Amino acid sequence: xxxxxxxxxxxxxxxxxxxxxxxxxxxxxxxxxxxxxxxxxxxxxxxxxxxxxxxxxxxxxxxxxxxxxxxxxxxxxxxxxxxxxxxxxxxxxxxxxxxxxxxxxxxxxxxxxxxxxxxxxxxxxxxxxxxxxxxxxxxxxxxxxxxxxxxxxxxxxxxxxxxxxxxxxxxxxxxxxxxxxxxxxxxxxxxxxxxxxxxxxxxxxxxxxxxxxxxxxxxxxxxxxxxxxxxxxxxxxxxxxxxxxxxxxxxxxxxxxxxxxxxxxxxxxxxxxxxxxxxxxxxxxxxxxxxxxxxxxxxxxxxxxxxxxxxxxxxxxxxxxxxxxxxx
Amino acid sequence: xxxxxxxxxxxxxxxxxxxxxxxxxxxxxxxxxxxxxxxxxxxxxxxxxxxxxxxxxxxxxxxxxxxxxxxxxxxxxxxxxxxxxxxxxxxxxxxxxxxxxxxxxxxxxxxxxxxxxxxxxxxxxxxxxxxxxxxxxxxxxxxxxxxxxxxxxxxxxxxxxxxxxxxxxxxxxxxxxxxxxxxxxxxxxxxxxxxxxxxxxxxxxxxxxxxxxxxxxxxxxxxxxxxxxxxxxxxxxxxxxxxxxxxxxxxxxxxxxxxxxxxxxxxxxxxxxxxxxxxxxxxxxxxxxxxxxxxxxxxxxxxxxxxxxxxxxxxxxxxxxxxxxxxxxx
Numbered sequence: 130x131x132x133x134x135x136x137x138x139x140x141x142x143x144x145x146x147x148x149x150x151x152x153x154x155x156x157x158x159x160x161x162x163x164x165x166x167x168x169x170x171x172x173x174x175x176x177x178x179x180x181x182x183x184x185x186x187x188x189x190x191x192x193x194x195x196x197x198x199x200x201x202x203x204x205x206x207x208x209x210x211x212x213x214x215x216x217x218x219x220x221x222x223x224x225x226x227x228x229x230x231x232x233x234x235x236x237x238x239x240x241x242x243x244x245x246x247x248x249x250x251x252x253x254x255x256x257x258x259x260x261x262x263x264x265x266x267x268x269x270x271x272x273x274x275x276x277x278x279x280x281x282x283x284x285x286x287x288x289x290x291x292x293x294x295x296x297x298x299x300x301x302x303x304x305x306x307x308x309x310x311x312x313x314x315x316x317x318x319x320x321x322x323x324x325x326x327x328x329x330x331x332x333x334x335x336x337x338x339x340x341x342x343x344x345x346x347x348x349x350x351x352x353x354x355x356x357x358x359x360x361x362x363x364x365x366x367x368x369x370x371x372x373x374x375x376x377x378x379x380x381x382x383x384x385x386x387x388x389x390x391x392x393x394x395x396x397x398x399x400x401x402x403x404x405x406x407x408x409x410x411x412x413x414x415x416x417x418x419x420x421x422x423x424x425x426x427x428x429x430x431x432x433x434x435x436x437x438x439x440x441x442x443x444x445x446x447x448x449x450x451x452x453x454x455x456x457x
Numbered sequence: 458x459x460x461x462x463x464x465x466x467x468x469x470x471x472x473x474x475x476x477x478x479x480x481x482x483x484x485x486x487x488x489x490x491x492x493x494x495x496x497x498x499x500x501x502x503x504x505x506x507x508x509x510x511x512x513x514x515x516x517x518x519x520x521x522x523x524x525x526x527x528x529x530x531x532x533x534x535x536x537x538x539x540x541x542x543x544x545x546x547x548x549x550x551x552x553x554x555x556x557x558x559x560x561x562x563x564x565x566x567x568x569x570x571x572x573x574x575x576x577x578x579x580x581x582x583x584x585x586x587x588x589x590x591x592x593x594x595x596x597x598x599x600x601x602x603x604x605x606x607x608x609x610x611x612x613x614x615x616x617x618x619x620x621x622x623x624x625x626x627x628x629x630x631x632x633x634x635x636x637x638x639x640x641x642x643x644x645x646x647x648x649x650x651x652x653x654x655x656x657x658x659x660x661x662x663x664x665x666x667x668x669x670x671x672x673x674x675x676x677x678x679x680x681x682x683x684x685x686x687x688x689x690x691x692x693x694x695x696x697x698x699x700x701x702x703x704x705x706x707x708x709x710x711x712x713x714x715x716x717x718x719x720x721x722x723x724x725x726x727x728x729x730x731x732x733x734x735x736x737x738x739x740x741x742x743x744x745x746x747x748x749x750x751x752x753x754x755x756x757x758x759x760x761x762x763x764x765x766x767x768x769x770x771x772x773x774x775x776x777x778x779x780x781x782x783x784x785x786x787x
Contacts, residue, residue, distance in 0.1 A: 320718060323722035324737075345652075353728060
């Protein structure tokens with residue numbers, strides 16, 4: 130199976146003016162919000178990216194549509210290396226990669242009717258004759274399961290689920306190969322979320338799309354993605370096939386994450402630990418300040434270890450069995 | 458029921474008056490809570506769950522809110538008949554509330570200690586005359602320690618924006634529990650937190666409930682959170698309680714079609730699982746509610762009767778109340 134997208138050693142930095150951020154690199158004034166991240170998306174599949182708030186998930190999404198320039202690393206789309214300083218490359222990227230943002234309210238222009246919101250994408254692409262615009266818009270709206278009558282409404286008149294479908298229509302009105310979905314259902318109610326997830330799965334096979342799917346909800350991640358990566362403070366801690374990572378997590382963080390996946394059951398009362406809930410280290414493993422299994426070696430950031438069957442783990446204990454913490 | 462109910466809501470019906478007409482937000486809500494019980498109020502957005510919480514603690518502005526009918530008895534006193542001053546006596550040591558968004562609920566220009574002190578001052582100063590700052594400090598730090606906050610002395614010197622979501626949420630919980638309320642209303646306290654932090658907060662609250670016997674009302678849209686912590690739950694839809702009963706019984710065997718659909722909508726399997734059996738359509742507009750049962754346009758088992766008449770609450774053999782004609786005994 131070919132890879133539609135290959136990201137290698139991606140690093141994105143923010144300039145830090147003041148403050149005492151935990152990841153602050155002394156002297157340089159730069160903070161790596163995404164640090165040496167590599168993954169690939171196979172054609173026709175969904176790659177899921179999970180991680181806590183502030184781990185840099187959205188930044189990666191923005192890089193993939195050219196809204197952010199990486200400081201280092203390479204992004205290869207359909208075999209073509211993207212130079213983020215070349216306009217032609219960015220146009221190529223944006224023509225083939227669509228994005229649905231997290232916040233359906235903030236990402237739709239409140240002063241435009243839905244039809245115009247979607248039309249903007251067509252105008253910007255310059256791929257369609259103006260005569261065909263309306264036809265194309267209506268076709269897309271049917272595709273994403275939006276009523277045609279909503280075309281003349283303003284975004285505020287629509288429900289949360291409908292707004293996300295408008296975002297989806299705007300992303301797909303110019304046919305795309307890859308869709309970046311940044312927490313597309315996190316602001317929706319469960320029943321509406323289920324409808325949108327169903328639509329997304331349908332569209333994927335119908336239009337032969339690949340997805341880059343971001344979510345913090347492991348249940349949604351399991352249901353949507355073929356492969357997944359776990360991000361923590363800008364570092365990818367574990368990548369692999371979803372089934373493997375969920376059933377046999379290798380990194381201590383992933384182990385903790387998977388043992389905390391909420392389900393429809395009464396929770397077993399757990400012994401409470403007093404561990405800090407966050408923190409990272411600038412030089413060693415990003416997880417070493419929190420990790421219950423930390424030892425001397427962790428002062429040096431671990432590389433990605435191949436632990437077989439497409440599972441890669443950034444931990445020196447990758448071949449050992451680690452127990453979830455706070456169980457005693 | 459042997460022991461007296463801590464809280465009893467009977468037939469609460471509430472309207473919001475707006476420029477384009479009146480909207481019925483709560484219709485004939487009845488709810489009872491025993492001492493030390495953990496109760497879940499579950500529903501999707503617009504189901505009226507937050508309004509219910511706010512009406513119990515008496516924080517709804519009137520207008521626009523207008524109580525049409527019903528009573529809210531807290532320790533046998535009708536909160537709806539009290540004046541504003543009388544009602545404020547019941548807050549703090551009586552009823553505490555933690556609000557939805559911790560960032561919005563905390564004042565951004567005060568350090569967190571000032572905000573926790575505020576709740577202490579209001580109630581303790583009235584009780585004791587020689588209440589010193591040192592006493593305040595002790596109460597504050599003890600409470601934060603109870604919530605297993607790391608380095609509480611450091612946290613209280615910070616502004617809300619300097620804290621992480623989990624810390625902030627614990628500060629707002631501290632504000633509500635520092636006066637050791639008998640009833641704590643928690644409105645979406647775990648929304649927006651990471652799963653691990655969410656689990657920790659739930660554990661801490663459960664532990665607090667065990668130790669102090671504080672009754673808790675969990676208002677949440679997240680069925681999984683409710684199922685993890687609540688003894689009983691109330692499933693709300695369009696301002697009505699559709700199903701009420703023991704959490705385990707509801708989980709194992711949901712009776713109302715809405716509850717069934719809600720559970721089925723939660724993704725459980727891997728990528729090759731079949732499409733989710735989601736209920737069609739969206740929650741109804743409260744201004745244009747359907748006739749009869751409010752769920753009938755989305756219900757797979759709809760009958761003519763459902764369209765004509767709204768069902769009453771049927772009581773089942775396992776002490777559940779379900780608002781559905783399917784439960785009517787032939």
